[in-house]
Amino acid sequence: MFEALLKPKTIAVVGASENPMKIGYAIMKNLIEGGYDGEIFPINSNSSMILGLKAYSTIVEIGKKVDLCVIAVPASSSIKAVRDLVDLGVSHIVLIPGGFSETGPAGKELEKKVMEIVKGTETRIIGPNTVGVYFPYAKVNTALTPPDRVSFPGAGDIAFISQSGALGLLTMDSISEFGIGISAFINLGNRIDLDEIELMEHFNSDPNTGSIAIYIESVDNGKLFYETLKRVNRAKPVVVLKSGRTKSSAKAASLHTGSMALDDRIFDGMLRQAGATRAFNEVELIDYSKVLSYSPQLKGKNIAIVTTAGGVGVITADYVSATDHGIGMNLAVLKEETKRRIRDSIIAFGSAENPVDLTADGSPDSYGLVLSALLDDENVDGIIAYALPQTPKMNLGIADIIAKYSESGKPIVVGVIGSMLGTELIKEFENKKIPAYPSIERTVLSIKALYNYSKYMEERNND
Amino acid sequence: MIDSDETIERLRREPQTEFTLKRALQEMGINVPRGVLLKEPPESINIPFPVALKVSDENVLHKTELGGVKIGIESAGVLRNEINKMKEKFPDSSFLVEEMIQGGIEIIVGLSRNPVFGLSIMLGMGGTMTEIYNDVTFRLIPVIAQDCSDMIDEVSVGRFTGNGFRGKFIDRKILIEFLLKISELGSKGTDFIDQLDLNPVKIDGDKLFVLDAKIIKYIMDSGGNE
Structure with a gap:
C-alpha cells in the first residue's frame, strides 16, 4: 500500500531551488547525493535547470506519473500545489512547510483545506510541518537539512517513525557514528493523514524491518493504537518514546481511582499490556530497537558476564542483580564443568566464577573458549560480553569470535568501552547485527529490555 | 462470567448507591459483607x-x-x-x-475513564499511603489473566502472594479472578461507568470481600461522543 512512498520510481519537488538558503535546495541535494536512481522532477517556474536536472514550471508539464511529491513552498502557496497533485493522481505528498495547525486557527484552516482536497482521492499526505522522509534501501532522502550538516544512517533493521522532525534528524545523525542502520525514517509532523498506526501495519510485513522505533507526543485513536501495537509487536518489536509524561487529564475532584489515573500511568499500562518496550529518551529508543531486532529471545533471568577488566565485570554484576540502579535479574550460577573448562582456557589469576574475568591476558581465542563453555551451560540464559580492545592480546578479531558464538540461540549482548578502537569495534558488531553498546549501563538496560520482551512473548505463547 | 446481563441492566438504571452496587457485585459472585x-x-x-x-x-x-x-x-x-x-x-x-470483616490486607481496585483510551482497570495497595507511594498500576480493559498477574507483581500487592509476607497472604488466583470480573463489569458497562472505586477490598488468603464501593456514572455528551 505504501510501495509508491517507500520505493518511488519518480519524485517531484515543488519549490526546488538552486539557492542554498532555500529548503528546496537542500531537499534536491539530499535526493541527488543520496544516490536516488529514479527520476527526479524539480518544479520551479523561474528556472529551466536545477542542479543539472531539467526543471518544470508546473507539475502538469511533467506528463508522467509521479509516485512521490515533496512540497517545499510556504503553507499558503502549498494548497494550490496539493490540488494540482491530487488532480494528477500523485500517490504521496510530503508536505514540508510549517505554518499549519501548530501556529493557530488560521493554520488549522489551511490543514482542513488540504484534507478536503485529498478526501476520497488516492493521494496520501505525510505532514505537514515535516522534515521529510528517508528510505535508505530505496535511497530516497527528502530531508530539509543541508547534506553537510547531518549524517544519515545506512540501510538496516530499524523502522523509525517520529512525530518530531528535529528529534528524528538528530537521532539519525547520532546513531550514524556507530554505523547503526535503519529501514526507514518518516517524520509525521502534524500528522493530518498518514499516522503511526498505518505505518506500524506496513512495517509489520516489511522484510527489511526487524523492529520499530516510535517517537510520539500524542495518540489520537487510543484503542486502535493499542490493538495495532499489540499485534505488530509480536512479529516486529516496537519501542515507544512518548513525551508529555507529567501532563494529565485526570480529574481533580473524583474517586480515588480517577484521581490516580494520570495519563502516563494509563499509557504505561497500555504499553505493558501490548508487550511494547518503553524508552525514556532517544538513546534508549535506538538501543532497545537494536537488541530486539538483532537478538534471539532471552529465555530466562540468568546472566553470565564475560570481561577482560575486573572492575567492569563487578559493576555489571551489581547492575544485573540490584533492583535499585539495576535490572533485578540473576547472575548465573555456573556448573562445575563450566568452571573447569573456563579455568583451562584462561590465565591462573583470572576468575572462572561469574563474572568471568580473562584479565588483560585475554585474547580473542581464549574468549571464544569461555563463550563456548558458558553457552553449553544450561544455567546460563544469556551473556553480557565486554569487548575491550585496549589490551595487547585483544584486537578487532573479537567481533568475529563473538559473532561466531552468537549463532547458538542464546543472546549475547556486547559492551564496548573506549573510543580509540571502541567506535570502530561497535561498527564491526553493527555490521554483523550483534547488539553492542558503549557503556555498562546501556548494555545492561538493553539486555533487560530483551528479557522483558521475551518474557511477554513466552507467557502469552498460547494466546 | 456474569450469568445474566440483568445485573448490568439493573446497575445501569438503578440509583448508584453502595447498596445497589454491592448487590450487583454479589450477583457476579463477589463477596460483600452481610x-x-x-x-x-x-x-x-x-x-x-x-x-x-x-x-x-x-x-x-x-x-x-x-x-x-x-x-x-x-x-x-x-x-x-x-x-x-x-x-x-x-x-x-x-x-x-x-x-465488619476482620483481618486481611486492604487493596484498592477501580475503573476509570481516559479520553484517549477509554476505561482502564487499576490495582493498588489500599489505605492512605497508596497515593503517596504511587503504588498503583493500570491496564486497559478487557484484561486477560496474565495481565492481572503482571499487575499484581507491579505493585506491593505481589509481595503478599507466593509465601506471603510477615504472616499475611494473598491468594493470587482469587485476586486474578476478581480483577477479571471487574474488567468484565467495565466491558459490559462501558456506556455508563465513568469511574468505579472498590476501596477497600480486603483479602485474607483466599477470602476476598469488597468493603466499600462507589460509582460515578458516565454521561455521553449531546453529540454522542466520548
Missing part, C-alpha cells in the same frame, strides 16, 4: 456485632468526609442511637448496616 438496608432504627438485626453503619444515598458519595460512616458498633442499643444521630444529618437517606 448487610441490611434500613430507613429506621431496628429492634434487632440478623448480623453479628460489631457492625458498621453507613449512610446509603446516591447523592452522598464521600460518606466518611460528611460524617456518614460509623464503625465498630457493639450492640443494638448503640446502633439505634447512632442511626438516630445520623438521621439528623441525613433525614431522607437510608442506612446500610454491615458485618
